[in-house]
Amino acid sequence: METNLQLNDKVSMPALGFGVFQTPPEVTVASVETALEVGYRLIDTAAAYGNEREVGEAIRRSGLDRDEVFIETKVWISDYGYDQTLHAFDKSAGKLGVEQIDLLLLHQALPTAFDRTQEAYRALEKLLADGKVRAIGVSNFMPDHLETLMERASVVPAVNQIEVHPYFAQPELQKANATRGVLTQAWSPIGGITSYRGTGAGSTFDDPVITAIAEAHGTTAAQVMIRWHLQEGRSAIPKSVNPDRIAANFDVFDFELTAEQTAAIDGLDTGVRGGPEPEDVTLEAFGRDIPEA
Template identity: 80%
Template sequence: MNENIQLNNDVTMPSLGFGVFQTPPEETVASVEEALRVGYRHIDTAAAYGNEREVGMALLSSGLARDEVFIETKVWISDYGYHETLHAFDKSAGKLGVEQIDLFILHQPLPTAFDKTLDAYRALETLLADGKVRAIGVSNFMPDHLERLLDRARVVPAVNQVEVHPYFTQPEVQKADAANGVLTQAWSPIGGITSYRDTGTGSTFDDPVVTAIAEAHGKSPAQVMLRWHLQEGRSAIPKSVKAHRIAENFDVFDFELTAAQIREIDALDTGVRGGPEPADITLETFGRPIPEA
């Protein structure tokens, strides 16, 4: 049974979500169907992933009622701007096959065009007021981006989805989120990004601290890392296309890490980011059109 987290607007969200970042569209339907079969009730996608339609197909084929599954998706920077972001909702909802999206967030802060970011967030506020979304948030926002947003926003973001795993914990981001009542949600929560990006630190999956804790609990390193997130109060979004990994990543609710083990994992932080630096995201470099259908 998935644990729930109450967001700052009292909406309840399953703490553990299933992600489809870099999952090819042709593999998305089967992987999401398997995740829902295992017990996930929170699916995280994005317009930029190019697989919202396939997520919607899996939701439909699952036979689950719409209100049984929490759907989270993201607006890409190419669709920032007030009217553009309102239309981005229409595109995402149409592909997902839903009338209401549970959590709709901005994918990046776009520091070089922050006025567009603010206009996009204003559109999210409109969508929330109109009942088209149940909660709104942001992704990859550093403390200065969050501060600039909050200076103008009417609604505090419910979530900030950022890279967090044992080798990169972003304590200042988490501190800023917590101070403002924003839930930190982890992408690459089990350090998958450390296994295919050269961070100079190796992979979290092979870390001797993590593997020793896993052996002590009779669990896998991935399960230990996910449990670490949940016990520290974060939401986590693992991903996989392998059925046994999908099931394994969900099987994290029957054990607890000790306070000492949590401190050991916290101490692994290297401060080395695996993903792109948010300040480097620009329309010129990363902008690309999001298809209508």
């Protein structure tokens, strides 16, 4: 099975990455260093996470060449607009300590001010044309957001990073992505959000279907869920601050789920979102200043 995925602009990206959402800055360096030692080569962060600087520090400490690590980050809604988004790149690149970012995403669709979103995306296209980023994309965009974006955009997003786990799979959105040649990347891929932000369906880690499959393969529930994403052609970015779990979550390339097992996991979808509704993300409710580099 391929450990890398080719994006629609021919850039190669590791299928399995390491996320740092809600990882406090003071533990981010150690967590990312551990991930890189284990073998992860895609690190996903965001301006809004407040830990880009620590991600950059961990990559430098790893001793790996810059071109060995695929760095992905996101522009926050407060920095949308053409000039503001160009400057958002400078802020993120400065904190990360790099000249080029591998994949830069718009973090939310911001539907109540979508003209600003479109101007932000125009800035991403400029950064791509100038070689400051290798690929561009979006996050949490629904099918209608993608459609409206493409009315003015000339570059199809390479990636749409969305909430996908066994309890919330968004099949229609995944299909809309695929139709346009946009890769689906799963955030909260092992359903961590079901553990700490109760969706009413319980936690994916305790699901009897998933735990039975894990038992059959001698793996963890998390490993089964990550393998499910990879076999269905998605990128996944699990997060952890526990060194043993960081390592276990990467150890998913020596077993294979059967067609029946992947179908059984597909059948767990509840349609209940754990994260915020994309339509509810407004500047008034979610705007915050992103500090300078």
